Amino acid sequence: MQTGLFSTRLLRAHGMGRADVRRALATGALRRVRRGWYCLPSAAPEVVIAAQAGGRLTCLAALKSQGAWTLDSAGLHVRVADGVSVLHQPGVRIHWTPNRVGPGVDSVEEALATAIACVDFRALVVAVDSLANRGILAPVRLQAVLGVTPRGRRVLAVHDPQAESGIETLIRLALRRHRVRARSQVVIPGVGRVDFLIGDRLVIEADGYDWHGDRAAFERDRERDRELVRRGYVVIRASYRQVMSNLDDVVSAALDVIRRREHRWRAIHRTQLSESGCLIDLSSTKWRIPES
Known part of the structure; x- marks a missing residue:
C-alpha cells in the first residue's frame, strides 16, 4: 500500500541527498513528519x-x-x-x-x-x-x-459476506438479539434483491450513506417499494441516519409486524394474490411471485 511516507534511508536510496531534502522541504514537495521520516503533501492525514x-x-x-x-x-x-x-x-x-x-x-x-x-x-x-x-x-x-x-x-x-454496508450488519445483529432470523439479499422476482426478508413477506431496506442525495436512486427505491406492496409485502425502509442514531425504533417497527403475524402469508393474502396471478406451490406451501 502506497502511504506517501519516506524514511531518510529510502530517500537516499533514490538519490536524494541532504541538500535535495532541504530543497524539497523548502518548496513544499516534502513535509517533515518526525526525525528520519518525511511525507508527501498528499499523504493521508x-x-x-x-x-x-x-x-x-x-x-x-x-x-x-x-x-x-x-x-x-x-x-x-x-x-x-x-x-x-x-x-x-x-x-x-x-x-x-x-x-x-x-x-x-x-x-x-x-x-x-x-x-x-x-x-x-x-x-x-x-x-x-x-x-x-x-x-x-x-x-x-x-x-x-x-x-x-x-x-x-x-x-x-x-458474520455475513452478503452484507453490503455496515448499516445492514447493524440491523441484522439487532434483529438477532431478538431471535429474529432475517435472510439477506433475497431476490424477489419482478422486484430484484431486497436487503432483508423476514418470514414470508416482511422486507427491510437500508438506505446506505452513499445513496444520500441521489435523486434517481430515491425514485427507483420508491418504485420498488410500491411494487413490493402491490405484491403483498410489508416494507420498512430505514435511512443511514435512522440506523445509526435510532436503530431501536427500526427494530421495534419490525417486531410489531412480527407480533401481529403480518410477516407471514395468510389465507386472505393467498386468495388475493392467487386472483392477481401469484402461484402457490402446494407441495411446499411456499409462494412464487411471477414476473410482471
Missing part, C-alpha cells in the same frame, strides 16, 4: 498522525484506509514498538507491540488481529462483513485470523 505519534496505523482505522466499511467512533489507533518515544495526541490510542514497526499502515491481517482484542463486538462484525463482502480478505485468510481466538470464532459464526 491519519497515516501522518500515526507516524507523528511514533508508529503505524492499525485496528479499524487501518482497515478503513484499505477499503473496509467501519464504524467511525473507534478513533485513531496506532501500533508502536516498545520503547519508542511517543507523541501523545488527542483521539489517538496506542497499541504497544514487542515487534519493531515503522510508520505506515498495518496489513489487513495485522489490523484485524489488533481489532479482535480491541473494539466492541458490533464494530468487529461490521468490519469483518465488509472485508468479506468487498473481497478485501479472502475467506481462508479471514478464517486464519479469526479462528485462533474464541472472540474471533464468535465473529465467524455470525
Whole structure:
C-alpha cells in the first residue's frame, strides 16, 4: 500500500541527498513528519498522525484506509514498538507491540488481529462483513485470523459476506438479539434483491450513506417499494441516519409486524394474490411471485 511516507534511508536510496531534502522541504514537495521520516503533501492525514505519534496505523482505522466499511467512533489507533518515544495526541490510542514497526499502515491481517482484542463486538462484525463482502480478505485468510481466538470464532459464526454496508450488519445483529432470523439479499422476482426478508413477506431496506442525495436512486427505491406492496409485502425502509442514531425504533417497527403475524402469508393474502396471478406451490406451501 502506497502511504506517501519516506524514511531518510529510502530517500537516499533514490538519490536524494541532504541538500535535495532541504530543497524539497523548502518548496513544499516534502513535509517533515518526525526525525528520519518525511511525507508527501498528499499523504493521508491519519497515516501522518500515526507516524507523528511514533508508529503505524492499525485496528479499524487501518482497515478503513484499505477499503473496509467501519464504524467511525473507534478513533485513531496506532501500533508502536516498545520503547519508542511517543507523541501523545488527542483521539489517538496506542497499541504497544514487542515487534519493531515503522510508520505506515498495518496489513489487513495485522489490523484485524489488533481489532479482535480491541473494539466492541458490533464494530468487529461490521468490519469483518465488509472485508468479506468487498473481497478485501479472502475467506481462508479471514478464517486464519479469526479462528485462533474464541472472540474471533464468535465473529465467524455470525458474520455475513452478503452484507453490503455496515448499516445492514447493524440491523441484522439487532434483529438477532431478538431471535429474529432475517435472510439477506433475497431476490424477489419482478422486484430484484431486497436487503432483508423476514418470514414470508416482511422486507427491510437500508438506505446506505452513499445513496444520500441521489435523486434517481430515491425514485427507483420508491418504485420498488410500491411494487413490493402491490405484491403483498410489508416494507420498512430505514435511512443511514435512522440506523445509526435510532436503530431501536427500526427494530421495534419490525417486531410489531412480527407480533401481529403480518410477516407471514395468510389465507386472505393467498386468495388475493392467487386472483392477481401469484402461484402457490402446494407441495411446499411456499409462494412464487411471477414476473410482471
